[in-house]
Amino acid sequence: YYAPPAQIHGTAAELLDQEARHASKVMRAREGDQLVIVDGKGGRYEGPIRRITKQSVQIEIQESQYFDKPQPELLLGMGIIKKRDRLEFAVEKAVELGAAHIALFRSRRTIKENVRMDRLESITLSAMKQSLRTWRPEVTLFHSIEEVIASFPEAQCVLAHEKVSPSKMSFAHLAEGKDQPILLMVGPEGGFADAEVDKMVDAGAELASLGSHRLRAETAVVALMSQFLS
Ligand code: SAM
Structure with a gap:
């Protein structure tokens, strides 16, 4: 409870x-x-x-x-997914897998603007209890990718991008500097626009692959979060 x-x-x-x-x-x-x-x-x-x-x-x-806050702190930046059940699935799984903060963002290819934050709050709470976590994750809504990046200036930012070579699938080095949070960015169903990727890379984000196949956004969330199980 x-x-x-x-x-x-x-x-x-x-x-x-x-x-x-x-x-x-x-x-x-x-x-x-x-x-x-x-x-x-x-x-x-x-x-x-x-x-x-x-x-x-x-x-x-x-x-x-x-219990101390799990380290490194995992922050998930996730493009708003149009289908509510898929968005809610992604939020639930991200919490089970250890996200301390879920930053939902609008981007160029966002199809849907309205999000039921009350439902996401309650899903977050149930998932926290279900996975026996003691720290309650926050879910917040951002108007742009820039706003997300600017809100976590101390984080190492990793951007999952399907156009990146599958040779870039290693994540272990990120967890080494344990006191620095990790911000994981996953795009909406339409993906990130090239200009958005360029901006994030200019701001210091690292590009990462989740394999040679195109995953649905919610699958990408699970695959990416699973790299940091502890
Ligand atoms: N741009 C594509 C399109 O137009 O259909 C696909 C976008 S994909 C469905 C949604 C998000 O999942 C992407 O923005 C990316 O963050 C992530 N993603 C999906 N497959 C991936 C892969 N193989 N490697 C890395 N990220 C992936």
């Missing part, structure tokens, strides 16, 4: 809203049942339920652990 730090005070934690409804109505939890909670900021807590209603679940924390 998820409770942000504001709902955790000493040895007492409280689940509210959707989390409380899920515990009480879907899981039919009872007083005394043991729950595991993460706060999205590295904290993991465990303990029994002391009071439960549909609106609020109060837990007595008996065990707590803190």
